[in-house]
Amino acid sequence: MTSENTHKDPVILEMRSITKEFPGVKALADVNLRVKAGEIHAICGENGAGKSTLMKVLSGVYPFGTYTGDIVYQAEVQQFKDIRASEHAGIVIIHQELALIPELSITENIFLGNEPVKRGVIDWAEARTRTRELLARVGLREDPDTPIKEIGVGKQQLVEIAKALNKSVKLLILDEPTAALNESDSQHLLDLILGLKGRGITSIIISHKLNEIEQIADSITIIRDGKSIETLDVKADGVDEDRIIKGMVGRTLESRFPDHEPKIGEVLFEVKNWTVGHPQVQDRLVCKGSNFFVRRGEIVGFAGLMGAGRTELARSVFGRSYGRFITGSIYKNGKELHLKSVKQAIDAGLGYVTEDRKSLGLNLLDDIKTTTVSAALHKISKHFVVDANKEFTVAEQYRKSLRTKTPSVEEGVAKLSGGNQQKVVLAKWMFTDPDLLILDEPTRGIDVGAKYEIYGIIQQLANQGKGVIVISSELPELLGLSDRIYTIFEGAITGVLNKDEASQESLMKLMTSARKAAA
Amino acid sequence: MNALKKLFGGNTRQFGMIFALVALIVFFQFATDGRTLTPGNVINLFNGNSYILILAIGMVLVIIAGHIDLSVGSVAAFVGVTVALAIRDWGIPWYAGILLGLGLGVLIGAWQGFWTAYVGIPAFIVTLAGMLLFRGFNQFVGKSNTIPVPADFQYIGSGYLPEVGPNTGFNNLTLLLGLLGVAFVVFSELRARRTAKALGAEVPEGWVMGTKLALVCGAILYATYLFATGRPGTSFPIPGLILAVLVLVYGFISSKTVVGRHVYAVGGNRHAAELSGVQSKKVNFLVMMNMAILAGLAGMIFVGRSTASGPFDGVGWELDAIAAVFIGGAAVTGGVGTVIGSIVGGLVMAVLNNGLQLLGVGADLTQIIKGLVLLIAVAFDVYNKSQGKRSIIGLLTQNFNRPSGGAPLQPDEVTSTKETIAREA
Numbered sequence A: 001m002t003s004e005n006t007h008k009d010p011v012i013l014e015m016r017s018i019t020k021e022f023p024g025v026k027a028l029a030d031v032n033l034r035v036k037a038g039e040i041h042a043i044c045g046e047n048g049a050g051k052s053t054l055m056k057v058l059s060g061v062y063p064f065g066t067y068t069g070d071i072v073y074q075a076e077v078q079q080f081k082d083i084r085a086s087e088h089a090g091i092v093i094i095h096q097e098l099a100l101i102p103e104l105s106i107t108e109n110i111f112l113g114n115e116p117v118k119r120g121v122i123d124w125a126e127a128r129t130r131t132r133e134l135l136a137r138v139g140l141r142e143d144p145d146t147p148i149k150e151i152g153v154g155k156q157q158l159v160e161i162a163k164a165l166n167k168s169v170k171l172l173i174l175d176e177p178t179a180a181l182n183e184s185d186s187q188h189l190l191d192l193i194l195g196l197k198g199r200g201i202t203s204i205i206i207s208h209k210l211n212e213i214e215q216i217a218d219s220i221t222i223i224r225d226g227k228s229i230e231t232l233d234v235k236a237d238g239v240d241e242d243r244i245i246k247g248m249v250g251r252t253l254e255s256r257f258p259d260h261e262p263k264i265g266e267v268l269f270e271v272k273n274w275t276v277g278h279p280q281v282q283d284r285l286v287c288k289g290s291n292f293f294v295r296r297g298e299i300v301g302f303a304g305l306m307g308a309g310r311t312e313l314a315r316s317v318f319g320r321s322y323g324r325f326i327t328g329s330i331y332k333n334g335k336e337l338h339l340k341s342v343k344q345a346i347d348a349g350l351g352y353v354t355e356d357r358k359s360l361g362l363n364l365l366d367d368i369k370t371t372t373v374s375a376a377l378h379k380i381s382k383h384f385v386v387d388a389n390k391e392f393t394v395a396e397q398y399r400k401s402l403r404t405k406t407p408s409v410e411e412g413v414a415k416l417s418g419g420n421q422q423k424v425v426l427a428k429w430m431f432t433d434p435d436l437l438i439l440d441e442p443t444r445g446i447d448v449g450a451k452y453e454i455y456g457i458i459q460q461l462a463n464q465g466k467g468v469i470v471i472s473s474e475l476p477e478l479l480g481l482s483d484r485i486y487t488i489f490e491g492a493i494t495g496v497l498n499k500d501e502a503s504q505e506s507l508m509k510l511m512t513s514a515r516k517a518a519a
Numbered sequence B: 001m002n003a004l005k006k007l008f009g010g011n012t013r014q015f016g017m018i019f020a021l022v023a024l025i026v027f028f029q030f031a032t033d034g035r036t037l038t039p040g041n042v043i044n045l046f047n048g049n050s051y052i053l054i055l056a057i058g059m060v061l062v063i064i065a066g067h068i069d070l071s072v073g074s075v076a077a078f079v080g081v082t083v084a085l086a087i088r089d090w091g092i093p094w095y096a097g098i099l100l101g102l103g104l105g106v107l108i109g110a111w112q113g114f115w116t117a118y119v120g121i122p123a124f125i126v127t128l129a130g131m132l133l134f135r136g137f138n139q140f141v142g143k144s145n146t147i148p149v150p151a152d153f154q155y156i157g158s159g160y161l162p163e164v165g166p167n168t169g170f171n172n173l174t175l176l177l178g179l180l181g182v183a184f185v186v187f188s189e190l191r192a193r194r195t196a197k198a199l200g201a202e203v204p205e206g207w208v209m210g211t212k213l214a215l216v217c218g219a220i221l222y223a224t225y226l227f228a229t230g231r232p233g234t235s236f237p238i239p240g241l242i243l244a245v246l247v248l249v250y251g252f253i254s255s256k257t258v259v260g261r262h263v264y265a266v267g268g269n270r271h272a273a274e275l276s277g278v279q280s281k282k283v284n285f286l287v288m289m290n291m292a293i294l295a296g297l298a299g300m301i302f303v304g305r306s307t308a309s310g311p312f313d314g315v316g317w318e319l320d321a322i323a324a325v326f327i328g329g330a331a332v333t334g335g336v337g338t339v340i341g342s343i344v345g346g347l348v349m350a351v352l353n354n355g356l357q358l359l360g361v362g363a364d365l366t367q368i369i370k371g372l373v374l375l376i377a378v379a380f381d382v383y384n385k386s387q388g389k390r391s392i393i394g395l396l397t398q399n400f401n402r403p404s405g406g407a408p409l410q411p412d413e414v415t416s417t418k419e420t421i422a423r424e425a
Helices: A051-058 A083-088 A106-110 A124-137 A153-166 A183-198 A210-216 A241-249 A310-317 A342-347 A357-361 A368-373 A388-401 A418-431 A448-463 A475-481 A504-512 B002-007 B012-031 B039-064 B072-090 B094-119 B123-141 B151-158 B172-198 B206-228 B238-256 B258-268 B270-274 B280-306 B317-327 B339-358 B363-386 B392-397 B409-424
Strands: A011-022 A025-036 A040-044 A068-073 A076-078 A091-094 A171-175 A202-206 A219-224 A227-233 A267-277 A285-295 A299-303 A324-332 A335-337 A350-353 A436-440 A467-472 A484-489 A492-498
Touching (some): A025 A040, A025 A051, A025 A202, A040 A051, A040 A210, A040 A241, A051 A091, A051 A171, A051 A202, A083 A091, A106 A124, A106 A153, A124 A153, A171 A183, A183 A202, A183 A210, A210 A241, A219 A241, A227 A241, A241 A504, A267 A310, A285 A324, A285 A467, A285 A492, A299 A475, A299 A504, A310 A350, A310 A436, A342 A350, A350 A418, A357 A418, A368 A388, A368 A418, A418 A448, A448 A467, A448 A475, A475 A504, A484 A504, A492 A504, B012 B339, B039 B072, B039 B238, B039 B258, B039 B280, B039 B317, B072 B094, B072 B123, B072 B317, B094 B151, B094 B280, B151 B238, B151 B280, B172 B206, B238 B258, B238 B280, B238 B339, B258 B270, B258 B280, B270 B280, B317 B363
Parallel strands (some): A025 A227, A040 A202, A040 A219, A091 A171, A171 A202, A350 A436, A436 A467
Antiparallel strands (some): A068 A076, A219 A227, A267 A285, A324 A335, A484 A492
């Protein structure tokens, strides 16, 4: 399992049987991590495997006492009570969402909370001089007084590293450092991490981009379902992308999908040359000329890692509710649609169930019946007056048919469990009677039993001749549910596989690189 | 306690406010040796606060949608002076003056709604600017003078229902109004109960409904008696009538119509509303415009009552209206609040004001007490929420409550954590 040559290299960090529980969920179970001094250690795993939780335990975000197991750092058992304590010991974490203040200058950000003081007054001259040195070390040529908001994400990432260096970092943790960067910025960052390694700084890097890991990592620890599976030595074990993927997905597919005989008809919905820009960043594209279609009665999966642009694609198609529309056309039953608002999209027979149920899908102040009818109020109102009886009847009907567990439809949705909330959201969209329903992570945060029921609902919708798009990070779910699967990588569709030719390995390959599939 | 909760529904906050209002009235009735519940004082109380209550109706919608309007006092003053001038200088009749005032409200509302909804400037800023802007307009147009209005216009601010029909010793129209109110309450309650039963929903026991109806109808009849037996020439005031109509109309709009649903949806979760096809900009535009129209109406009623328009009309009204709405149970974050709650909140402040005045408490102490009441009412609400939405009353009575099917709190917590992990990992 672990590499054998650890006695030769001094170990800077060892995390021993770390277990972290949240009420009802074991996020980490008996995880072991061993990082040698001066190496670049990658942590790989699917979304939700527990990588970030492990790093939060290490950096003191989850303080000592909230987990079990030992953190041995520089040959001492550590009990970090907060981030300050871990930073004091030289462990610095750089999160995926950068912790910089846009309005402040580079210098002010680097010295935030750590200002050099001379006789009670901040010594900005000193701070600026040191900032210049730090920026030179990370290879960033910018004026220290430039506000953070005026430099790009790639450079901001470098400022974060400069900030870490200023804290005399010994162990640098980078969570998805290149997720938001373009290729040349990513390469620069990877070179910098290699450079830091030359100066004796150990790094732990979490990334979904396996080619990058293959390129710079010395060892790789794979985490799956909250357990550490294996640690690979890149050089000694001859690790390549396929080997990592095998470790990441290496679970067997259980039969947890209802039986389903697809009855697929003609093309219902087609999107051509769909290109959308990022809502804020001027020349960044979130969808790059995507083409796809959905047939009647077909369940189409969209596979892609987080940040690949799946949600962006779905939401921009759904009445341009995300991003800046650039080009593209939408056809339904061969006729072109012009959907400029969500209302138009709903009227045209589209539905979109968001991945972020709590902040985008539900008004948590509402009760079940209000939520059920909220996207199709016109169906239960006359002269703009809502018919409360119809509302109740409709909600009650969906409560029964979807078997939502609740004492009554007048219960607040905030009180329901995740699975039942999702059923209410599904009811809301089923009541709009869409021809095409887009489901974005329909089973996120839902327990196994409710998942099975939701799969059943999805198949039922397809059987009624509707088109269904399922976006999911769980490959087994996509493989079990979909008739056809598109893969997305960095905003572009990289392939499409039929049910019989798709496997976790083939999908993961298409999801992690721009290689076009032969399919 | 449990029985009381059943009577007033599960909403402890609203129950609390009604309870507080009744307690206040009873307290002042005793403390003032019966001077609180006299016809003269009650009529005065309504006349002197109707314009604030009308503002509160508009304000609660603005606040439910997640905004705030600081300009209502200035808008009211500007509309008031414009209408007064138009009547004096152009000689237009009183009804044309009212139409002019409402039209001006539409324009002002469109202005503020445009900046708030379509440009995306926070309503706080837009209406802070509006507060200065329309106060300035008021003083510019009226040259900071007092401009009197004729008697027929004064009727909307200080008129009473006329005496008609046989001499019964009461004001007949007021009696009729009270009886209509009782009939309406009984009828709608019975109808709601019948449909709920037909749909198989849970209905409260018969005695609960009976007691509730008896209490509400008793209150209406008592108020009718007070209004109908005032000194000769007085009866139910016209501003009160306008207010009653507005409460019915806006109560209906906010709870029963598509537009009302959309206001709550936008305030509760704007993104979720937009992804459900709600045009949030339109909704925001409409609530801001509606507020300005009601502010214009309140301004005209005030001018009618005080017989003239002045440069300092409406100063501080926005704060009274906002206080009424928050005491009435609305949430600063939007999505929560009711028209009737805001009226109760406004009445709490009005009764407090009136009672303290009758007791001869000075303006200084009155302000201190009102400030504390506002703070405590909202603190009570915040405390409830931090305690998992269980109020003090709820805590006291929880052992008596039947376990209602066991609404699963625990699984919800589990899922939310799961989701957090999923999102973070």
